[in-house]
Amino acid sequence: MKIVLTNDDGFEAPGLAALIRIISEFATPVVVAPRTEQSGVAHRVTARSPIPFGRAGENRWWVDATPADCARVALKHLVPDADWLVSGINPGANLGSDVYNSGTVAAAREAAILGCRSVAVSQYISRGQPIDWEATMCHAGPILRMLFADGHFEKTFWNVNLPHPIACDRAPAYRFCDLDTHPHAYSYRAEGGQLIYQGTIHERRRDPGKDVDVCFGGEVAITRIPIGTDAIILEGSIL
Numbered sequence: 001m002k003i004v005l006t007n008d009d010g011f012e013a014p015g016l017a018a019l020i021r022i023i024s025e026f027a028t029p030v031v032v033a034p035r036t037e038q039s040g041v042a043h044r045v046t047a048r049s050p051i052p053f054g055r056a057g058e059n060r061w062w063v064d065a066t067p068a069d070c071a072r073v074a075l076k077h078l079v080p081d082a083d084w085l086v087s088g089i090n091p092g093a094n095l096g097s098d099v100y101n102s103g104t105v106a107a108a109r110e111a112a113i114l115g116c117r118s119v120a121v122s123q124y125i126s127r128g129q130p131i132d133w134e135a136t137m138c139h140a141g142p143i144l145r146m147l148f149a150d151g152h153f154e155k156t157f158w159n160v161n162l163p164h165p166i167a168c169d170r171a172p173a174y175r176f177c178d179l180d181t182h183p184h185a186y187s188y189r190a191e192g193g194q195l196i197y198q199g200t201i202h203e204r205r206r207d208p209g210k211d212v213d214v215c216f217g218g219e220v221a222i223t224r225i226p227i228g229t230d231a232i233i234l235e236g237s238i239l
Helices: 014-024 067-078 096-100 103-113 133-149 211-216
Strands: 002-006 028-034 053-057 060-063 084-091 117-123 156-162 174-176 186-191 194-199 220-226
Touching: 002 014, 002 067, 014 028, 014 084, 014 133, 028 067, 060 067, 067 084, 067 103, 084 103, 084 133, 103 117, 103 156, 117 133, 133 156, 133 220, 156 211, 211 220
Parallel strands: 002 028, 002 084, 028 060, 084 117, 117 156, 174 220
Antiparallel strands: 053 060, 156 220, 186 194
């Protein structure tokens, strides 16, 4: 099995390195990732200017463009025979309304648009706590294997968010759930002719049983998102 790996944090990001290690255990990873950080660029694509790209080793490519561009370049030019595309692992959650501005999620969405099975993976970060990438790998690996074995749903992609903190010796439960549609609670402060964003992900409003509540409550939130419509709710179980 050949799996394209990309992200929005750049070619050298630790989350991408973690993903390479996970996928290398059971498939052939082919990295096609942004040359530099592209966080928060959403689904922007490049169509009116050339896209610089280069080879960084066997099955390793950098693309000087957005995550959605990387998905396009991979599936249309570099790896047209890919079985899956996985985007991540993002350091920070992509829950609820985050899926509309996330570059991580956009890469998976673009792959689904092109007919390729895809997953976006993100690691929520609790306030003041560092990421333990070894623990993230311990739990992201089984989730990905499960989704790869679950078959393909046309014009959909998976969005996975891991809770935090987690440890390798205790597997969190997972739940299939819908997107939470509540907006973030934020405001702007005027200062010296500029507007300063003020808000935090941790206090965001949430509905019981939806992805924000599931992930913040210590479970892996797994959402199947159809192209162009709201998320589909699926029943889940314990890992």
